[in-house]
Amino acid sequence: MNGAESLVHTLLGCGVEVCFANPGTSEMHFVAALDRIPGMKCVLGLQENVVTGMADGYWRMMEKPAATLLHCGPGLANGLANLHNARRARSGIVNCVGDQATYHRIFDAPLTADTEGLARTVSQWVRTSTKAKDVGADAAAAVQAAMTSPGQVATMVLPSDTCWDEGGVVAAPLPVPAVPQADPHAIRNVARILREKKNVLILLGGKALREGAQAYAWRASQATGAKLMAEGSNGRTQRGQGRLPLERVPYPADVAINALKWVEHLVLVNAKAPVGFFAYPGKPSKHYPESAQVHVLTRYEHDAEAALRALCEELNAPAVPMPDVGVRPERARGAPSPEGLAQTVAALMPENAIIADESVSYGRGFFPQTVAAPKHDWLQITGGAIGCGLPLATGAAVGGGGRRVINLQADGSAMYTVQALWTQAREKLPVTTVILSNRKYQILLGEYQNVGANPGRTAMDMLDLGNPDIGWVKMAEGMGVEAAQASTLDQVGDLMAQSFSRPGPFLIELLV
Amino acid sequence: MNGAESLVHTLLGCGVEVCFANPGTSEMHFVAALDRIPGMKCVLGLQENVVTGMADGYWRMMEKPAATLLHCGPGLANGLANLHNARRARSGIVNCVGDQATYHRIFDAPLTADTEGLARTVSQWVRTSTKAKDVGADAAAAVQAAMTSPGQVATMVLPSDTCWDEGGVVAAPLPVPAVPQADPHAIRNVARILREKKNVLILLGGKALREGAQAYAWRASQATGAKLMAEGSNGRTQRGQGRLPLERVPYPADVAINALKWVEHLVLVNAKAPVGFFAYPGKPSKHYPESAQVHVLTRYEHDAEAALRALCEELNAPAVPMPDVGVRPERARGAPSPEGLAQTVAALMPENAIIADESVSYGRGFFPQTVAAPKHDWLQITGGAIGCGLPLATGAAVGGGGRRVINLQADGSAMYTVQALWTQAREKLPVTTVILSNRKYQILLGEYQNVGANPGRTAMDMLDLGNPDIGWVKMAEGMGVEAAQASTLDQVGDLMAQSFSRPGPFLIELLV
Incomplete structure (x- = not known):
């Protein structure tokens, strides 16, 4: 058994069932092992920040870690921002980062980078395996770290020879420390x-x-x-x-x-x-x-x-009924407003929906209008590193067991990790994305005005997303996701209702 | 004068004329200073790896550094992969990374990260300014470092209070060390x-x-x-x-x-x-x-x-004429092949074109067929961190003084930084992108077969980019770039010739 096979067997034995992946050459033995050993669902993301953000969304719904498969230091670097968000969400993730063979590192080949240094910036646990025989034990320790309350980012760095060398040993799961009790x-x-x-x-x-x-x-x-x-x-x-x-x-x-x-x-x-x-x-x-x-x-x-x-x-506090949150609101009509959109979402969302919220400035008023919606889970961007929403929605759908995910998504942030739409299409995931298309970095315009000035041409060049306007319907269709534009609450409501009744992803560009 | 103003004045005084930017809240004072002080061209990228890749392309053509404007540790993290490539290309870049105010860092607000630690993984020079009065001097030192032969990545970390506090001092350019001579x-x-x-x-x-x-x-x-x-x-x-x-x-x-x-x-x-x-x-x-x-x-x-x-x-080697590279080839016809495409590019490229080459496996044979083309510059991905080509082409066009840029671009790599197309549209840059649409990670399929196996379903799930096929024409149009599909060398040649005769960007999806 080679190191890569011991890795896959150990991860499976520790209960890791999903691997979000964007592999490269140094990970081919891991890919081959995943191919030979049944049991791991592999989900490809077309950029690593999609991969890590999906793992975050998966944990939030499943409360068990997924693995990620990343390629060398730069592949990890591409996924750091959503690992930063995951760390702030206290999500458990097992990153498997392939790297140069132990003996090849000294030659400083082009992709050689400070992989451990990069990993340490977002991980509570980092280890570089140095021998095939250690890979299984290291993987078991990584899963243990990821599952340790409240959830941690654990990063394994796997030089390619530790994967292809024979001598791999499958490790048994390590006991996860009990959740500590308050003093x-x-x-x-x-x-x-x-x-x-x-x-x-x-x-x-x-x-x-x-x-x-x-x-x-x-x-x-x-x-x-x-x-x-x-x-x-x-x-x-x-x-x-x-x-x-x-x-x-x-x-x-x-x-x-x-x-x-x-x-x-x-x-x-x-x-x-x-x-x-x-x-x-x-x-x-x-x-x-x-x-x-x-x-x-x-x-x-x-x-x-x-x-x-x-x-x-x-x-000695007596049991009391939960507060009455009132009657589920009706759909709102007319011109888009944050409150009207929230009301429409509350009116239409299916029972047990998952809201992936990266609405940034537009969504600050979404909470009051949705308290009387059916039961749902609301996932937020936790670390402020934008580009979280689309991957989070995608990963939550993978871990959501068929529950509908509604991604309320600012346009500027959506562009960071737009590649996630492709994974939604490939995996036929039940995600409805609502792009809040205001065609500017609205939060920054507000911040700019706090600085005490109205933006001139140079500033607007950095705050405005128009010129050209992003065509979200074409972008989505280009990645295999059906899409339509809406300019009223009536339209966005109709499109939402329609998407909820059908399997698979759908994107609505709401002009706000 | 506040620190941000001293920064802008110092950068301009040191000859930095372009700032590739994706700002956030902590950089608003820098944005305001750029707005008030004329002279800096600001180019927005919709994801930071686009921003840093553009700065790399700009240096390669101009041999002078651009500034980048990035937002906190996670914003820098998003741009690290192309800084890795820039470091391997030995390009000079001055990164300006806004960060938490000095006194706010201890509170570990959500976006707080190990910004210096991230910067050190790709930079030859890193400094965190701690007072407004130092920002000018730090900027002059950063430009000096960036311009020191052969070119270096210099990263300034700028806590927001060092930008908004009064007391900024403009620093004079520091002497750039002479290029050392061989022993x-x-x-x-x-x-x-x-x-x-x-x-x-x-x-x-x-x-x-x-x-x-x-x-x-x-x-x-x-x-x-x-x-x-x-x-x-x-x-x-x-x-x-x-x-x-x-x-x-x-x-x-x-x-x-x-x-x-x-x-x-x-x-x-x-x-x-x-x-x-x-x-x-x-x-x-x-x-x-x-x-x-x-x-x-x-x-x-x-x-x-x-x-x-x-x-x-x-x-005492006598002067000799340069070798005869032969006659410029004619356009190739028929079904796409690497050699035929290279021949077509050689036949059609304008004088002094810039080739941005991230063709990965498909492009290994491009060199022999292009030796007899008109004079041109050929830019390659240097660090193996894919997602380099589109930003590199964009930055090279900004620094190319109107020269046509031809981006020969693998599809899998293109998806990493596809947002660069939007910047090409906004800036009306003369970039012709040829997407080599093979709908798979071809290089990895080759590597996988080297591992000794034919890929099964799980492996193909991670190596194949079909299901769904990416619609490159829609993707480009969604970002404001005209585009068309070609399935023969005749078609790609016609489209190339047409794009060369018109200003602005164009994308060709070549089905290979």
Whole structure:
């Protein structure tokens, strides 16, 4: 057995069932092993940031890692931005990066790069295998690292001789460390704060945004008067009927600071204390009051639902029904608006839809209009590295078991990883992409005006996406995805409804 | 004056005239400064690997650095693969990477990343400015580094407060170190080898492939019987009438080893001794005989033309006319073949065309058929990180002063950075793209078969680009570039001729 075969057997034995791939020459033995050994579904992406973003989306839905197959340092480099987002989403991924043979590295052939150095910038775990006999054990350790709560990016660097040499040894799965439990002192302390103090905000992030944890958070809140909010960017939020209509910490600095100015006690549940996405001259980095006290109920790796349940017990908080989120809205009509689009999505989405949201500036108002939609999962861009939405939607569809994915997608960001459409077509994935075609980097125009000026010609050359306008219907059709343009909410609603009733991907360019 | 303004003034004062850009929030003060201070041409790319690849193409034609404007660590990450290629081409580039404000970094906001760590993987020079007053001086040092022979990737990391704070100081250009001259002992030694030894190969790379250096290399070769070759991948080779019909070291290991097996003395001129692009089981890493002696005439940073001139003087090599490269070929007709396409390109290309070649496997035979074309520059992918061709063509057109650029482009590689077409349309650049649409990763199919197997279904899922076929005409039109499909050499020739006679970009999908 060669190293590559030991790798495939070990990954399969550890429960890794999907490999998102863009291979190159140094990975041919791995490709050959995947071909010979049945069991791994291989999904090709035509650029590596598509590959890594798909693995992120897959984890978010499946909570088990996919493998990625990447080609040397530059192939990894192409996928780093979505690994950055995955790291911020705390997704587990096993990257398999082929590289120069151990003995060939000293010759500095053209594709030779600092692969480990690149990997370290986004990975919690990095290892370069040096012998075929180690590849299996290294793979088992990588899967263990990826699955360690809350989920980690693990990167194996695989010199090609470690794959083609004989002597591979299949490794058994390593035990995944149990999800750690919150410190009982922290639970008692938070219970005391909730009982004794006013103006308490419980900030939920990570797995505290799943249905089970939400119910306990709501109970604690109802028993004590503490307010609940979600972090600004979250990997996966369970929403809709039966879930909490949580507000998120707003993105714009002034709005966030204003929204949090009342807070005297901030309780963190798988969350961090809110800070600015960026700094701005004369504005504070922290968006919560300097005088507020911060209390950590659970860190990212802790079991949020168990901690919130224990908190309810400590508080003797009675069971309460979840809040009434109201009646599902009707479709909106007429000219596009963020609220109208959100309302239309809420009116039409199938039960258990997955929303992949990279709507950037246009989508800041999507949340209130969708609280009364059917149950759904809402996936956000977590690390601010744009180009996340299309791959995330694609990977979520691979891991979604047939659930419809609705990708609400800004146009500028969509262009970063537009190649994902091709994978959607090839895999016939149930993804409806709605391109919010405003033909500019709207968020940057806003930021530019914050700098205190109206953009002149040179600035507009860098902020405007018109001249020429991107023809999204042609782009999608060029990659095998059916598409149509809409300029009203009526049209986008009709096209959405139509796409939900048919298998496979569809793209709607909404002129906004 | 704020730091951003000092940056723009300093870059302009140092002769940097073009900024390839994809800005974000942390760069808005830089964008505002570019808007207020006239003189910098700003060219937007819709993904950062387009941005950095354009800067590479610009340097190769202009031999002066462009700036790039990139957004935080992930924005830099997206552009690393083409910076890797630029580093291998020894191109000078000044990257300006905006980042979190110095005091905001500790809060680990979502976009915070190891920007310096990412930069170091591809840059010969990296500096993070920490105060507005230093930005000008840091920029002058960056330009100096970029222009230091043979050309270097210099990366400035610019925390946003260093851009918006007042106190910026414009720095004067720093002296660029003179191009170092070859060691006189090396020249005498190589002269002795050429006079006394048989089976000598003079291997030319870098600027030894410019017309002036070629003439001296030819003279030395004619006087001594030494053979001349070019390295396998070169940043810019001057070719066509009046230039040498140089063969390159072949890419496939067996072919290269066979082509070099006669060599007893290897003389390197801005080149390195040939090694495999990759290692293969049982094949040597070095592609020249172990017994061959290696002699360095010039290192990468040395003045190759001066060294070859001095070599001719040392040899008393008489002036000789350049070799007759023959008659310009006629257009080929009928079914597409690599040779027929190359012949057609040679027959039709305008004088002083620029060929941006990322033809990968299909293009290995392009060189012999194009030696008798009019004078032209041939730019290759130098670092093996695919996705180089479209951006390189675009940047070369920006720096080419109206010269026609012909991008001979593999389809799989084209998909990596397809967004470059939009920039070609916006800037109305004279680029003719010929997509070699074979609908597979042909080079990998070959490599796979070297591994010893015929690909099964799983392997083909990762090597085949069909299912669905990419519609290149629609893709191009979606980005504002006129396009047409060709399935014969007659058609591709007609379309090429038509595109050469009109301004602006055009794309031809050639079904091969």
